[in-house]
Amino acid sequence: MSGTRTLEGLVLAGPDFEPIEGRVVVEDGEIAAIEEASVASDDWILPAFVNAHTHIGDSIAKEAGRGLSLDELVAPPDGLKHRLLRETPRDEMVAAMRESVAYMREGGTASFVEFREGGAEGVDRLREAAADSPVEPVILGREEVAAMEAGDGFGASGARDGEFGTERNATREAGKLFGVHAGERDSHDVDGALDLDPDFLVHMVHVEDYQLERVADRGTPVVCCPRSNLVTNVGLPDFDRLNDATTLALGTDNVMLNSPSVFRETEFAAKHSDLDAPTVLRMATRNGARIAGKEYGLVEEGRPAKLQVLDGGNHNLGGARDPVRAVVRRAGVADVREVLL
CATH class of the missing domain: 3.20.20.140 (Metal-dependent hydrolases)
Known part of the structure; x- marks a missing residue:
């Protein structure tokens, strides 16, 4: 992946998957920044x-x-x-x-x-x-x-x-x-x-x-x-x-x-x-x-951008009070909007 790409939504960041509303900036296949901000997207961004x-x-x-x-x-x-x-x-x-x-x-x-x-x-x-x-x-x-x-x-x-x-x-x-x-x-x-x-x-x-x-x-x-x-x-x-x-x-x-x-x-x-x-x-x-032996598996700056984006506002995931718990116990292949590899 070359160039710059910005993903917006709820970011499950770091080793504890802390939910952060904002953006993930990807540059040349690497996570360049995680920015906390108010965004309109219902997407959930997490590691692949x-x-x-x-x-x-x-x-x-x-x-x-x-x-x-x-x-x-x-x-x-x-x-x-x-x-x-x-x-x-x-x-x-x-x-x-x-x-x-x-x-x-x-x-x-x-x-x-x-x-x-x-x-x-x-x-x-x-x-x-x-x-x-x-x-x-x-x-x-x-x-x-x-x-x-x-x-x-x-x-x-x-x-x-x-x-x-x-x-x-x-x-x-x-x-x-x-x-x-x-x-x-x-x-x-x-x-x-x-x-x-x-x-x-x-x-x-x-x-x-x-x-x-x-x-x-x-x-x-x-x-x-x-x-x-x-x-x-x-x-x-x-x-x-x-x-x-x-x-x-x-x-x-x-x-x-x-x-x-x-x-x-x-x-x-x-x-x-x-x-x-x-x-x-x-x-x-x-x-x-x-x-x-891979360096990915977390949404952190400097990590390879191996990410998946779920539709957090769909009929299955919409209304979830705990997004990490919802990913683990409720989400499925049909909820995946995009996979960045």
Whole structure:
């Protein structure tokens, strides 16, 4: 984005999303100023989302596998989704992922952290799908070191019995991002995951007290995917307990099971926890951006202008007394007027 652009409305500014009536001045893709002023616009200006855990190759299998267990659905190498991924022609998969990337943009998402199946070829397919979009994928390859080398890091499935040591060492040497699923169906793989010293953990639905102490000591962020956890019947994460221990972010997980709408994820997390609205909105913006290695996620001077503009005066949001709470618990893709990426 080049040149100067001014947005007017209610600005949710800074790390606490303080509502300020006024303007955001954007110059050459950066937030140059936030000006408090009386304006006529009903728009709400807030950071774009970062979806911190996705599997968008699943876009070829939306709502497949009704009634199957977690392992039957997604466990490598022969869960339903993996069989479908192997059977799907490249062009069909790329087109399906391109649609999911476009939907994420419509829903105010600036970036997503993808655990990409299919080795180096899978990484290449996603790069093609996202090539013409301003949405930035952070692609963590799977299954082989070559996928990590082709992508932005490595995304491991649950680490039990010393698994993924080779991949972890190679990722560390490359200076790239390493994430791992842990505590999804039980707590048995949490210690193995922590032994790998990951940059972040995904799920952590089931975690023992001593394991949570290890997380806190290391400061390892956790990405929660509650809608997915509900669908796969593994339970829900203890948001409040996890939040006391570390930094939390949100991910929508498998497109097979859920739409990649961060709005739906924030609503679900807010209504199934005691976390306040600013905490949940940080999970969807700044915290996810930190995991992804991005400098955006806040409306602050000097930050990249990755912003979304909601219609705060429409039938859904008009009359809201607490705009941050309304964004987290009530807003949806249909409320997005514009996305600046």
